Amino acid sequence: MDERDAISRRQVHDALTQRCFTRDWSVERVVYLGTLDPTALAVPVRIDVTDLDFVSAPPIYLGEEYRVTGRRLPHLLGETRSLCYYAKGSVILDRYDPSGTVLQCLEQADIVIRKAVRGSSDIDFANEFQAYWSSSFLLVDLPANFAGRIKARFLNLRAGLEPTGVICAGESWLIEAHLANRASLPPGEDCVVISTDAALSVNPNADWPPENLRDLNAWLGWIDPGLVGILEKSFATGEHPTRWIAIRAANGTFILSATLPPMLRTDEFQKSRRTKLPSIIARMPEKIPIQPTLGLPADVDYIFSRNMGNMANLNGKRILLIGAGTIGGFLSHQLAQSGAGAMDGRLTIVDKDELRTANLGRHLLGIPYIHRNKAEGCCEFIKQQLPMLTVDFHSGDALDILDASNLPYDLIIDATGEEAFSLAVNDRSVRHRETWPPVLFGYLVGNGAMAQSLFTGESGRACLKCLKPRLSGPSRFPTMRAGIEVTTAENMECADPRYIPYPVTRSVVAASLICETALAWARGSIGHRFRSHLFDPSQALSVKDGNPAVSRDCPACSPT
Ligand SMILES: [Zn+2]
The missing domain is CATH 3.40.50.720 (NAD(P)-binding Rossmann-like Domain)
Known part of the structure; x- marks a missing residue:
């Protein structure tokens, strides 16, 4: 190890030891075990300080043994239980003060975990909702106030490459881009677009994520009771066994999809009993799994204005x-x-x-x-x-x-x-x-x-x-x-x-x-x-920017 790295490593070690953290020698990476908010909540965590460049904040993971009874915490992302305490790009950490930097990070993590446990940062679920909802996405290009039925399609936007999921109206540039690569438009699957003034968020007191229709309706009822039942209703018309729902909310467009179980895909249901499907589905909500997907804006105004x-x-x-x-x-x-x-x-x-x-x-x-x-x-x-x-x-x-x-x-x-x-x-x-x-x-x-x-x-x-x-x-x-x-x-x-x-x-x-x-x-x-x-002061003189007036000698402006 370079001598300067060794000194940094030592300083980080001293800082963490001072905060009663101990090195976890069971892993190859440089990880320390300790607690956040040690005098009150005493939340067990691991901090990974392998990277001394501090390009991103050192990852802090909540210990598996820690359970907040009955409620869910914002800023706690994914399976790894990593704590999101500095938003990406929100702070530049000082690589030349490694001990100060590590202590600063722990202090910030203390604040975030305290607020999260108290429930005062539940609002942050809405701001981070994309991360909780899904990592797959569809491009969305819809007129500003569009609501109703439309097709979700997989279009060939890039010749020779995999198709991209798209929800768009007929006049969208996405359709033209596809037609430039392919002769015809795929028929697509039915998608219902619905709006709410609410911001979608995680209900801290319920299971997350919603995995089936029952969970979905419970969650929708908590967000906006007007949204309950949209998935069932969407099956009353249309052909394909899959339905997409795009919810245009205050904090973005969030999409989900569901496919009828095989027993309901028979000709009988598809034709003569189609209108009965919503009530049949409503009676077996845990048998209808749902898939969340993000909607990424792809309208021309967004692309050139952002x-x-x-x-x-x-x-x-x-x-x-x-x-x-x-x-x-x-x-x-x-x-x-x-x-x-x-x-x-x-x-x-x-x-x-x-x-x-x-x-x-x-x-x-x-x-x-x-x-x-x-x-x-x-x-x-x-x-x-x-x-x-x-x-x-x-x-x-x-x-x-x-x-x-x-x-x-x-x-x-x-x-x-x-x-x-x-x-x-x-x-x-x-x-x-x-x-x-x-x-x-x-x-x-x-x-x-x-x-x-x-x-x-x-x-x-x-x-x-x-x-x-x-x-x-x-x-x-x-x-x-x-x-x-x-x-x-x-x-x-x-x-x-x-x-x-x-x-x-x-x-x-x-x-x-x-x-x-x-x-x-x-x-x-x-x-x-x-x-x-x-560019080159040895050849040219600097000229002040300005608004020159007409020259009396100009043969274009005042022909003699
Ligand atoms: Zn002139």
Whole structure:
């Protein structure tokens, strides 16, 4: 053992000994035996301090001999009787103070066990209910207030892999994702969706978990009397011998299923006596075992909102992304992950180039897309990863699409980084300012020394040309240090233009800079329209973010 580990081990040993814990030499791991709340409850426990990294809190297990008479304890998880005293990620334990850390953990465990035994933390059962209910799951995509009958199906969301259990309405993206892999939809099994305002929780004074219909109804009666009998009733109609019940509660969606015993699966019951099934089942509740399952939210709003907190995402926006090269490729994926193409929105990607081996070191796409159009490739990649999005592509010249005074988009993004092309887009944007959506430009300066983005389209604000009114003249916001030349390199493939070398990191940050501005636009507070990120101060100068005004010398804004 490393000397420092030996010292830590010794310190932990001394701390635990001070708390009257003794080493359990009968096991290979470093385990100590002792009691929590020694002066009152004296709960026998084992603490496992094998891991001195303290990445997670040392596991504490309640001794088998300990029984709380008549009631059940929250925070006591599973067969192993491990005590959940610090929620995962709720605290960072100090690995450089091992004795203090172990004592801190025991103190916290004392508090948790005392509250649990007193019953004052029974409410925590509801917060931890997923852990008590099940570890298997079904994906759920239902309209917000849906209640009633629907199908539970096993769908092929991933080609060639095992199917995934799903409860969803007919128009769900999950159905489309399945149909992209399989010709037809499996018929599925009947599922009844029911809502309650109550939070589902463990009844501390009853057996857990409910194993059959009798236990289930006893538990449901304790949660919400309106839920009692739902499983029996669900058998009155429908064909299949299995029924699913999805309870949409205040603390999540919880699902259970039950299958008729063989004696009730006869033709007689299935056809002529089907309506009698609920009352027959109700008379033999302990013969109907139930299976609990978790419902995991998979609706589009949840998927694209959960990482955003209170920030708006790009749901419902129609976005035209021009350029699917090194910046545009990463940007297309970031826009998609921000919700572009979700709900009624659309993401259109435009590029006329093909992916070459020369691109592979700094492009979103790789070998599966080699020699294919970049816009088409990005579109296909995104639809594979996030099949709920509406994404399309155009492999022709972007200027063809832009030759219109009205465009069916809410935002145009030019991530080509080709100055002459961007100035052509900018010129059209200024000319059609009244009818065009805003245009957001993003590019790298010099040899990727700086990333910049400019949001344009509002009157009184700078257009792209306003930043440098004369092609050979000075920039209004100087970026390159004097005497720094941009170096270019020859491509091996002779048909390719010369290219500017810089690493992939620069493209990813440029894409992020553009996506940040797009998100600011979506939430209605654009902030700084002109943003810069300096990578290489030896080549470029730092430029302050801001909102530049129109230049009087700009030939696009004020043609002479
Ligand atoms: Zn201008």
